[in-house]
Amino acid sequence: MTDAPSSPTRRDFLMLTTGAVGAAGAACFAWPFLDSMNPAADVLAQSTVDVDLAAIPEGQAITVVWRGKPVFVRHRTVAEIEEARKTPLSNLIDPESDQARVKEKHEPWLIVVGICTHLGCIPTGNKAMESRGQYGGWACPCHGSLYDTSGRVRRGPAPLNLAVPPYIFLTDTVIRIGAEEKAHG
Numbered sequence: 001m002t003d004a005p006s007s008p009t010r011r012d013f014l015m016l017t018t019g020a021v022g023a024a025g026a027a028c029f030a031w032p033f034l035d036s037m038n039p040a041a042d043v044l045a046q047s048t049v050d051v052d053l054a055a056i057p058e059g060q061a062i063t064v065v066w067r068g069k070p071v072f073v074r075h076r077t078v079a080e081i082e083e084a085r086k087t088p089l090s091n092l093i094d095p096e097s098d099q100a101r102v103k104e105k106h107e108p109w110l111i112v113v114g115i116c117t118h119l120g121c122i123p124t125g126n127k128a129m130e131s132r133g134q135y136g137g138w139a140c141p142c143h144g145s146l147y148d149t150s151g152r153v154r155r156g157p158a159p160l161n162l163a164v165p166p167y168i169f170l171t172d173t174v175i176r177i178g179a180e181e182k183a184h185g
């Protein structure tokens, strides 16, 4: 049986992942969703991406593409924020407080690069039917790493938390991924 032809977009994307076993399978979970949301060729060329947060209900997340990478934008519930904040740093593989991973006064919004820090698969958990794993964040389908509601790795083999990309709030409901905060002086 032969595989259905891949679109150039998808092939490009797969080239960005590692050659790890399972990487292509993981991309299958995520790519049709990404593909439906973005003209990838255009997006790949953009250095910043603006996201309208008003369209994301509490408890849900979307995936956008920024510089060719999937970025998860998640609207956390109060319970999810509390869960992240009550976890002792000593329980973490890559200790980092939840406060350090989100913007002050915008605690519900978690923005992370959706690439597993083990070998580059795309974790599940953004779509309603997908597993978020026992820590309620994301679950990597390739080798079982689990992330919590702050995107921090809670079970390996992934060694590091999901990366937080640079972003700023343009308004209370619009973020610009790829933009840095201006230094105050």
Ligand code: FES
Pocket (backbone or CB within 6 Å): 116, 117, 118, 119, 120, 121, 140, 141, 142, 143, 144, 145, 156, 157, 158
């Ligand atoms: S790529 Fe190996 S656990 Fe995610």
